[in-house]
Amino acid sequence: MSPSDLDLEQEHLTGLYGRLDELRLATKQRLVDVAGQTGGTAQARSERDATFTEYSARLSRLDAAEQGLCFGRLDLEDGVRHYVGRVGLPAPDADADPLLLDWRAPAARPFYVATSAAPEGVHRRRHIATRERRVTSLDDEVLDGAPDADREQLAGAAALLAAVTTGRTGRMQDIVATLQAEQDRIIRSDAQGVLVVQGGPGTGKTAVALHRAAYLLYHSNRIATRGVLVVGPNAVFLRYIGQVLPGLGETSVLLSTVGELFPGVVADRVDAPATVALKGSRRMADLVAAAVRDRQAPDGPAFDVRVGDDVVRLEPRFWTAAADRARATRRPHNQARPTFVRLVTAEVARQLEAQAAGLADRLEAEAATLLGDTDLDAAAAADLARLGYDEADTGDAYGETAVDYRAVAEADPNVADACDRLWPPMTPGRLLAELFAHADRLETAAAGLLTPEEIALLRREPGRPGYPGGWSVADVPLLDEAAQRLGADDRAARAQAARARDEEIAYAQGVLDVAVGSKTEDKEVLTVGDLLDARRLAERHRTLDGRTVAERAAVDRTWTFGHVIVDEAQELSPMAWRLLMRRCPTRSMTLVGDIAQTSSPAGLRSWDEALTPYVGDRWRLTRLSVNYRTPAEIMRITEPLLATLDADAEPPSSVRETGEPPWHAEVPPAALVSRVASVARAELAGLGDGRLAVITPDALAPAVAAALPEASAGPEPDLTERAVVLGAAQSKGLEFDVVLVVDPAGIIAAAPRGRNDLYVALTRATQRLGILHPGELPDELTRMPAGDVPSAAR
Numbered sequence: 001m002s003p004s005d006l007d008l009e010q011e012h013l014t015g016l017y018g019r020l021d022e023l024r025l026a027t028k029q030r031l032v033d034v035a036g037q038t039g040g041t042a043q044a045r046s047e048r049d050a051t052f053t054e055y056s057a058r059l060s061r062l063d064a065a066e067q068g069l070c071f072g073r074l075d076l077e078d079g080v081r082h083y084v085g086r087v088g089l090p091a092p093d094a095d096a097d098p099l100l101l102d103w104r105a106p107a108a109r110p111f112y113v114a115t116s117a118a119p120e121g122v123h124r125r126r127h128i129a130t131r132e133r134r135v136t137s138l139d140d141e142v143l144d145g146a147p148d149a150d151r152e153q154l155a156g157a158a159a160l161l162a163a164v165t166t167g168r169t170g171r172m173q174d175i176v177a178t179l180q181a182e183q184d185r186i187i188r189s190d191a192q193g194v195l196v197v198q199g200g201p202g203t204g205k206t207a208v209a210l211h212r213a214a215y216l217l218y219h220s221n222r223i224a225t226r227g228v229l230v231v232g233p234n235a236v237f238l239r240y241i242g243q244v245l246p247g248l249g250e251t252s253v254l255l256s257t258v259g260e261l262f263p264g265v266v267a268d269r270v271d272a273p274a275t276v277a278l279k280g281s282r283r284m285a286d287l288v289a290a291a292v293r294d295r296q297a298p299d300g301p302a303f304d305v306r307v308g309d310d311v312v313r314l315e316p317r318f319w320t321a322a323a324d325r326a327r328a329t330r331r332p333h334n335q336a337r338p339t340f341v342r343l344v345t346a347e348v349a350r351q352l353e354a355q356a357a358g359l360a361d362r363l364e365a366e367a368a369t370l371l372g373d374t375d376l377d378a379a380a381a382a383d384l385a386r387l388g389y390d391e392a393d394t395g396d397a398y399g400e401t402a403v404d405y406r407a408v409a410e411a412d413p414n415v416a417d418a419c420d421r422l423w424p425p426m427t428p429g430r431l432l433a434e435l436f437a438h439a440d441r442l443e444t445a446a447a448g449l450l451t452p453e454e455i456a457l458l459r460r461e462p463g464r465p466g467y468p469g470g471w472s473v474a475d476v477p478l479l480d481e482a483a484q485r486l487g488a489d490d491r492a493a494r495a496q497a498a499r500a501r502d503e504e505i506a507y508a509q510g511v512l513d514v515a516v517g518s519k520t521e522d523k524e525v526l527t528v529g530d531l532l533d534a535r536r537l538a539e540r541h542r543t544l545d546g547r548t549v550a551e552r553a554a555v556d557r558t559w560t561f562g563h564v565i566v567d568e569a570q571e572l573s574p575m576a577w578r579l580l581m582r583r584c585p586t587r588s589m590t591l592v593g594d595i596a597q598t599s600s601p602a603g604l605r606s607w608d609e610a611l612t613p614y615v616g617d618r619w620r621l622t623r624l625s626v627n628y629r630t631p632a633e634i635m636r637i638t639e640p641l642l643a644t645l646d647a648d649a650e651p652p653s654s655v656r657e658t659g660e661p662p663w664h665a666e667v668p669p670a671a672l673v674s675r676v677a678s679v680a681r682a683e684l685a686g687l688g689d690g691r692l693a694v695i696t697p698d699a700l701a702p703a704v705a706a707a708l709p710e711a712s713a714g715p716e717p718d719l720t721e722r723a724v725v726l727g728a729a730q731s732k733g734l735e736f737d738v739v740l741v742v743d744p745a746g747i748i749a750a751a752p753r754g755r756n757d758l759y760v761a762l763t764r765a766t767q768r769l770g771i772l773h774p775g776e777l778p779d780e781l782t783r784m785p786a787g788d789v790p791s792a793a794r
């Protein structure tokens with residue numbers, strides 16, 4: 001590449017940054033203008049709010065484009081030239097071609113998919129590497145129609161290899177500059193329906209899923225309005241991928257684990273694997289339904305309710321019938337409850353009235369006996385006439401003062417107690433906590449569904465520390481199921497929202513009073529009080545609260561998303577799928593994963609298993625076949641292990657060799673931990689800027705962490721530290737320059753799907769892998785040569 005080429009590109013890039021700065025400034029100015037506008041019709045206000053949100057999003061996108069603004073150039077055969085970058089930059093002249101194409105625009109597509117064999121009208125593709133606002137290197141490919149066997153599928157091979165070999169940082173980077181054709185096809189595929197992306201380790205599933213989110217948000221208003229939910233396996237993983245979408249300028253994405261999808265619940269309790277598997281099974285939906293049903297008008301003897309001086313009797317046949325009527329509304333438990341309560345209060349009122357009428361009849365009969373056969377009404381009229389009243393003046397005093405028995409019944413605390421006993425208002429937490437804590441409740445609800453051993457797995461003792469606040473990740477889909485069955489008992493939330501609204505209005509009224517009070521005599525000066533009333537001012541405060549779609553969705557269990565992406569989708573249980581399907585009624589979903597890496601005891605063995613109940617066979621499967629992370633030398637030693645996990649699995653082909661085969665060393669058990677620490681230190685000394693992970697069986701991790709205090713460890717290690725110690729399942733989805741796997745046989749033995757965990761652990765390295773084992777290697781690794789064992793391991 002001649003220096004003049006670099007200079008020319010630098011000049012062009014400087015021009016693009018100049019345009020970026022102009023657009024940022026103009027967008028900021030528009031934001032300030034919109035925020036300053038007040039008054040107008042309701043429609044004008046709502047348009048203004050929409051404009052405010054739109055300009056805020058635009059500004060975020062422009063800000064995010066600062067790093068790596070432009071990374072590519074396409075020279076087309078017809079002489080047209082396009083630059084491709086993170087955002088589109090329109091020319092100042094609206095009729096002119098854009099100065100920079102957004103990577104998601106259709107015209108940018110050939111940058112990713114054109115090959116020598118199928119150039120798609122492209123003569124030359126140029127990758128432009130930049131740092132800050134400087135061009136650092138250029139890499140050209142001339143697509144001349146001549147197939148070039150080996151590297152045929154790789155677009156921009158040099159830029160790609162540079163990207164995959166640079167040191168890791170503990171944070172995933174976007175790959176927008178070097179996306180490959182098979183990845184691009186997935187990213188741009190139709191948003192409708194369920195798309196499953198199956199791919200081995202390192203094939204870019206996570207990267208592709210995140211870029212797809214950005215692509216869909218760019219192209220679909222519907223999706224942008226409802227937001228995208230990205231579900232990942234744990235908080236550490238979400239932090240690892242957390243920068244990718246903001247880096248692409250997208251803020252309408254909620255990243256969450258399944259355990260975080262029930263607002264207000266912190267899932268920090270740990271269940272045993274067998275309990276996780278059971279709680280994930282589809283039968284739990286029936287258990288929750290039965291548990292709700294059991295709380296509605298349960299069997300029991302008739303009982304008396306004291307109402308003032310009276311006593312009424314409630315019979316089981318009455319409340320059973322009332323419950324049937326309430327259930328016939330087909331509403332969830334809490335919403336059917338008012339029907340039940342109305343029937344009970346009506347029955348109480350009926351009995352009270354009957355008792356009172358019985359008393360009145362008795363009194364009347366006694367009076368009649370006293371007065372002989374006199375007509376009481378006629379006698380009363382005669383008495384009134386004697387006192388000078390016209391009969392027309394006299395109302396029906398008895399009717400006006402008649403007791404409203406319904407109101408009496410409704411207001412009586414004992415009647416309310418009886419209703420609570422027969423059809424209690426329920427929260428999901430209370431339902432499940434009481435279900436798991438009471439053997440008799442659990443046994444009744446589980447009859448015909450669970451074995452006694454399974455029931456024992458669910459039992460919790462009441463009063464244990466953390467109970468009933470302690471929920472596990474596996475409990476979250478159950479809570480969600482319960483919430484669905486119970487219906488929101490949102491009276492408290494609504495009352496609180498109403499109070500908050502009143503407070504806002506009172507505050508706004510205060511603002512107005514101050515403004516109006518200080519009004520000058522000058523008729524030309526309008527104060528805020530002239531333009532807004534308190535309610536509108538309060539509403540204005542609310543709509544401009546600046547929350548993104550993701551922030552609003554995060555606190556609302558009933559939010560439905562425009563698109564749902566699930567990473568490591570193989571880990572989700574059938575109950576978790578039910579929860580996610582509720583969040584996505586349109587079934588516009590992208591699921592990425594690898595069945596061979598399933599480690600959860602409740603996880604999937606096939607995609608059909610998860611999807612058939614919701615979409616039948618109407619889902620698309622696509623595969624990724626190239627491993628961008630793990631060097632070929634490492635992938636080769638994992639092949640026998642993969643064959644035991646899935647005999648039909650095709651291992652992905654690695655995009656590169658490092659010339660450095662993995663090594664392994666047997667270490668006396670007593671020396672294992674100290675030897676691991678020595679090897680880790682030796683590796684760190686030669687690692688430069690990169691990252692190292694020590695991956696061990698879960699039980700060994702604390703001892704290794706104690707011997708290597710410079711490493712970050714524990715349930716939520718900081719991946720930006722130079723070294724981390726992880727349990728095998730924790731390493732899912734992550735990657736490091738150097739990985740030391742400790743005691744592979746121990747990893748296999750430690751979990752029901754321990755072989756899958758070992759496969760994950762062995763495929764995390766981008767450069768070097770070493771294995772330290774206290775005994776024999778597991779069978780699947782025995783054919784592995786010892787390799788170049790570092791002296792610290794001997």
Ligand SMILES: Nc1ncnc2c1ncn2[C@@H]1O[C@H](COP(=O)(O)OP(=O)(O)OP(=O)(O)O)[C@@H](O)[C@H]1O
Pocket residue numbers: 160163164173174175178179180183199200201202203204205206207208594628629732733734735763
């Ligand atoms: N086209 C690409 N250009 C540059 N880097 C890429 C490309 N595709 C993937 N990578 C890199 O390869 C690595 C693996 O990608 P990613 O984590 O998305 O794979 P994965 O399929 O989710 O892996 P696993 O299932 O093992 O967790 C990442 O560092 C990613 O940035």
